[in-house]
Amino acid sequence: MSETKALESMIGEEYKYGFTTDVEYEDFPKGINEDVVRLISEKKNEPEWMTEFRLKAYRAWTEMEEPSWFNATYEKPKFDTLQFYSAPKNKPKLNSLDEVDPNIRETYEKLGIPLDEQKMLAGVAVDAVFDSVSIFTTFKEKLAEAGVIFCSISEAVQDYPELVKKYMGSVVPARDNFYAALNSAVFSDGSFCYVPKDTICPMELSTYFRINNMNSGQFERTLIIAEENSHVSYLEGCTAPMFDEHQLHAAVVELVALDNAEIKYSTIQNWYSGDEEGRGGIYNFVTKRGACRGKNSKISWTQLETGSAVTLKYPSVILQGDNSVGEFFSVAVTNKRQQADTGTKMIHIGKNTKSTIISKGISAGRSDNSYRGQVKISKKADNARNYSQCDSMLIGQTCGAHTFPYIESANPTGKIEHEATTSRVGEDQIFYLQQRGISEDDAISLIVNGFCKEVLKELPMEFAVEANKLLGIKLEGSVG
C-alpha cells in the first residue's frame, strides 16, 4: 500500500543535480575524423608528440569494434553526430578565481563544491572539470610547497611533458579497448597528480567532473604517479544535468605506484541515471587501471557508483612489484532502468602479492546489476593471495543481480578465496524496523548502509556523510 505511493512521490525530486548552466560554448565541429583530432590538439596548443599519440590512437580506434560482451543493452552512441570537444567560451585557463565565469562558479556552489579556498572542506584540494575543460584548481600553492603537482592534464602536457610522455598510456595503452582508444584520441582534460619521493601528500585531492553541454561527450583523462615512499589519496565526484538523450562519458584513469608508494583512489559517481522509462542518462564507459610497479606498493580503489544509465567499469590493479597490494571496495547501486556491469581485475605478477575485493551490489526498481571480476595469478607470482567477497542485495521483485567471477591461476602456491551472497530486503525486515518506529525510507536506508558499511568506511572521512546521504536519496521509496 504505502510502499508504491512512497515510491511515486519520490521520483520527481530524486536527482538534485539535474539543472543546466547557461554558458556560451566555443564552436566545434561534430563527429570525428583525423582533422577533428588534430583540431583538438591544436586548440590545446599541444606539442607534436601529443598530437601523434592522439592520431595513433584514433587510427587504432577506427579498426576496433564496439564491445558487447557485458550484461547490458543500450543504443550505441552516434559517433558522427557527437561533439567530441566542448569548452566554455570564456577564457578557459585561469589563474585567479575571479576570472571564472560566474555561472560556472555558481554551478559548483549549487553542487556543494565551493571553489573558494576559504570555504573549502578543510584539507581538500579541488580540480573542477566542466565539460571538457579544467576550470580551476584550488590549493595549488600549498601543494607545491610539499612538492606535489596537482593540475589539469592539459597543463601537465605543457609544463611537465617528460612525466606525461613517460607515463601516459603506460598502464592503459591506447589499443587496450574500444573506449580507451577513443579517449586517447580525443581526451579533453582531466587531472594530473605527481607525488615526489618520500612525500606524503598533505591533503586529500579531489576532482569534480560536471557534464553540462547536452551534445558533447566527456572524455577525461587522469594520471596519478606516486614515487617511492609516497602516499596520496584522491577522490572524484561526478554529476550531470538531466537530458532526454544519452550522453557518453568515456574516461581513462591511470595510476602508477613505485616502491613503497600508496595510492588511494575513491569515486562517488552520481551521473544522471535517466528516468523511469530509461530515457536519458549517462553512458559511463571508463577504463581505470593502476600499476603497482614498485615493491611493497599499494593501490586501493573505492567506489560508490550510484548514477549513469549504463555503467561499464572495472578498476583494476596490476600487481607487478613483489609484496604489492591491490584493493577494490565497491558499492554499486542501481534503480529504475539502470544497468551496471562493474567489478575489477587483479593481475598478480610479483611474488607475495595480495589482493582484496569487496563488492556490494544493490539493485532496486527494474534495474540490472552485475559484478564481473577477474583474478589472475601468473606463473611467477609465488604465494599470491586473493580474497573476494561479492554480496548482492535485491530490493523489490523486478530487479536483477548477477555475479561473474573469473579465476585463473598458473601458480600452485596461489590462494584464492571467493565468497558470494545474495539477499533480499524483505517485507519482514522493513516491518520489524517500522514496528520500532522507523519510517519505511529510513528502514531501507539503515539496512542498505549496514549492508555496505565495510566499503563506506574506506571512503575519506570528509566524504562519508555525503555518501550516506546519497545512498538514502537514491533508494528512497524503492520498495515496490
Place this chain on the structure above:
Amino acid sequence: MLELKNLHAEVEGEGIEILKGVNLKVNKGEIHAIMGPNGSGKSTLAKVIAGHPEYEVTGGDIIYKGESILEMDPDERAHAGVFLAFQYPVEVPGVTNTTLLRESYNTIAASRGREELDPLEFDDYIREKLDLVEMNPDFLERSVNTGFSGGEKKRNEIFQMAVLQPTLSLLDETDSGLDIDALRIVSEGINKLHGEEDAVVLITHYQRLLNYIVPDHVHVMLGGKIVKSGGKELAFELEEKGYDWLESLAKVNGEAK
C-alpha cells in the same frame, strides 16, 4: 487502552480469512493472556494490531487510546506506543542493536515531543536497561538478532521493550526458546516494566509463563476467534483439559454462522 471490535482480517490479495471476528478489550494497567493452539491466529492478531502490510483488515475496527488506528502506518502506531515482541524476531545484518535502538528511541521521542538523546546519553540509558534483562553488553554492538540463539532473540525483544517504554506491549510467545532461568529473568523484567499506565498482552501456548507473569484475564483463541475468556484459572483449566475440550466447546457455540 485497546479495543478490538469484531475484527476480520485476511492475507492481503489472497482472500484467505484468518481473523474471523475478534472482540477484545484491554484496559490500562491490565495484563491479558491469549492462549490457543497452533494456527489459531494469535500471531496474525498481534501483527494486524501492529499494522503488518501482509494482512488486510476486512471488517471491524481497532480502537487504541480512543481512536481507530486502522489508517496508521506501522511506524506511526509504534510512535503511539504500540510495541510487538515478535514470535520470530527478524535478523537485520549490518545494523547494530545500538544503532537500531537509538534511531528508534529518538524517532519515537521526537514524535512525542520528548527530548532526543545524544549517543553518550543514550549509551548510559541503555546500559541500565540491559541489567533489567541481564543481557551481556556485547549484544549492543552485534547486528540485530543476527546469529542470536532463539532465546537470545527473545531476550533482545524484551530489552527493546525496556528501552522504548511502550504503552501497549504485545508479547508473542516470548517464553518459547527461553530456558527456565532465562524465563524467570525475562518475566521479572516484564513485571518491572509493567505499571498502572500501560497494558501487556501475552500470547502463549503454555501455562508455564503465567506462573511468572500473572494475567488479569485469559482468552482462548481458536479458528481466528476468541472463543472463551476468563480469569487466570482458565489457563489451568485449559492445561488440564487440553485444547480438544475447547474445540468441542466451539462447536457447541455454533461455529456455523
